[in-house]
Amino acid sequence: MDQQVLIKKARHFCESKGVRFTALREKVYSILLSHQNAVGAYDLLDELKKTEDSAKPATVYRALEFLLELGMIHRLESNNAFIACHHFGCSHPVQFLICDTCGNVQEIQSDGLQDKLEKQAQSVGFRVTRQTIEAHGVCSHCQ
Numbered sequence: 001m002d003q004q005v006l007i008k009k010a011r012h013f014c015e016s017k018g019v020r021f022t023a024l025r026e027k028v029y030s031i032l033l034s035h036q037n038a039v040g041a042y043d044l045l046d047e048l049k050k051t052e053d054s055a056k057p058a059t060v061y062r063a064l065e066f067l068l069e070l071g072m073i074h075r076l077e078s079n080n081a082f083i084a085c086h087h088f089g090c091s092h093p094v095q096f097l098i099c100d101t102c103g104n105v106q107e108i109q110s111d112g113l114q115d116k117l118e119k120q121a122q123s124v125g126f127r128v129t130r131q132t133i134e135a136h137g138v139c140s141h142c143q
Contacts, residue, residue, distance in 0.1 A: 003033045006086060010072060013089050017070065027051065028063040029084060032073055037103035038081030076105065078134045083107070093117075093131040099139035106139075 010029060014021035031047050032039060039047075041060050048055040064082060067073040072088040075081075076096060083096075083105050093114040097106045114131060121128045 003030065006033055006084075010088070013072070014070070019066075019070070024048075024052065024055075024059065025063045025066055028060065029067055029072060032067075032082060032084040035083070036105070038076045038079060038083045038098070038105050040079075040081045044082070074107070074132070076134060077132065078136065093133075095133040096135065097139070098134055098136050099142055100136050101138050101142035104139050104141070 007026060007030060010026070011021050027048060028044060031044055041057065041064060044064075045055060045057055045060045048060060052059075064073065064075075068075060068082075070088065071085060073082050073084050074094055074096070076083060076098065078098070085107070092109065095108050095110050095113065097108060099105075110133075113133070117131060118128050
């Protein structure tokens with residue numbers, strides 16, 4: 001989906017939630033949209049400083065927290081980096097394929113995986129509230 005279409009969708013989504021999609025939040029989201037790989041907070045800060053001289057780490061972390069809370073981005077736990085979500089606004093289990101060579105990240109939806117996980121969790125008296133699976137390997141381009 002086109003980056004400008006996603007930005008417009010993000011604005012409308014925030015309005016529908018009664019929250020502000022500030023210029024800074026939009027810039028952080030836009031930076032993440034422009035990358036095929038996950039981006040660390042300090043790399044985001046470096047890119048943000050190209051247009052926002054006063055940007056500080058706390059500025060980036062507040063924007064990331066906002067975007068995470070609304071499900072507009074995902075955090076990759078294994079490398080402490082962030083990636084834009086293109087289909088925010090719906091609750092969905094997340095699986096990522098992460099290329100250890102080039103850093104490319106692909107979000108996938110594995111049919112049946114969530115049901116199987118929930119059934120196994122229920123069998124031991126556990127309720128899954130959030131699920132993210134990260135698989136590391138080598139993408140087809142780097143093989």
